[in-house]
Amino acid sequence: MSAADAQDHAGARARLVFEVDAMYSATRAETGFSAMSPAVRAALGKVERHRFVPSGEEAVAYRNHPLPIGSGQTISQPYIVALSTDLILPQAGQRVLEIGTGSGYQAAMLAEIVGRVYSIELIESLGKAAAAKLAATGYSNVEVRIGDGYKGWPEQAPFDSIVVTAAAPKVPEALVEQLKPGGRMVIPVGGSQEAQQLLLIVKRADGSVERKNVLAVRFVPLVPGK
Numbered sequence: 001m002s003a004a005d006a007q008d009h010a011g012a013r014a015r016l017v018f019e020v021d022a023m024y025s026a027t028r029a030e031t032g033f034s035a036m037s038p039a040v041r042a043a044l045g046k047v048e049r050h051r052f053v054p055s056g057e058e059a060v061a062y063r064n065h066p067l068p069i070g071s072g073q074t075i076s077q078p079y080i081v082a083l084s085t086d087l088i089l090p091q092a093g094q095r096v097l098e099i100g101t102g103s104g105y106q107a108a109m110l111a112e113i114v115g116r117v118y119s120i121e122l123i124e125s126l127g128k129a130a131a132a133k134l135a136a137t138g139y140s141n142v143e144v145r146i147g148d149g150y151k152g153w154p155e156q157a158p159f160d161s162i163v164v165t166a167a168a169p170k171v172p173e174a175l176v177e178q179l180k181p182g183g184r185m186v187i188p189v190g191g192s193q194e195a196q197q198l199l200l201i202v203k204r205a206d207g208s209v210e211r212k213n214v215l216a217v218r219f220v221p222l223v224p225g226k
């Protein structure tokens with residue numbers, strides 16, 4: 001990539017931060033966030049989304065839209081990625097599980113802030129491509145596993161937080177179990193043809209959960225694994 005291209009991307013990224021700020025402001029009544037946290041804002045301004053979109057799509061990588069990434073899947077809208085990251089109140093040093101690696105972009109956003117990211121992808125070709133991109137872009141604190149996200153990653157549990165990036169008909173019990181007490185999970189719930197809600201789940205010390213509807217969203221479905 002030429003120096004001019006790098007500069008174009010930096011400019012486009014700065015505009016994206018501005019647009020996502022505007023969306024936070026417009027949705028503050030629903031989400032409770034009137035602005036991105038400084039950590040999420042910095043990560044959005046830093047992660048090179050053009051490296052996570054399919055080749056040939058770099059010029060539109062910093063639009064605040066989802067984009068197809070092949071195999072019928074999408075890289076999520078930057079606003080939703082930022083909001084999902086803010087909702088878990090990410091802290092340095094935490095261990096976070098992501099379900100649905102997809103392009104690897106959400107994993108990179110998390111990896112900018114927390115200590116270690118464990119990400120599960122059902123489709124082998126996508127998971128392998130994302131793992132290669134994450135390694136090439138220097139995110140050595142992300143581990144990608146090919147498998148069924150419904151089951152979580154019991155060997156690495158418990159997690160401080162879980163970010164699910166595909167819509168499930170209901171909250172998978174295995175994921176709630178793999179959250180630490182006080183842990184937070186963001187998950188879109190609902191079918192692919194009907195309204196979905198982004199939910200925030202907070203696990204109480206006694207293991208029970210508190211649920212909050214955050215926002216109407218549209219995600220690809222979480223496919224039951226075999």
Ligand code: SAH
Nearest residue numbers: 075100102103105106122148149165222223
């Ligand atoms: N986080 C991604 C968004 C990917 S879209 C990004 O930032 O680009 C959702 C992803 O979830 C798809 O790649 C899809 O293949 C994956 N997926 C669907 N069902 C799954 C399951 N049961 N386990 C793991 N991944 C799943």
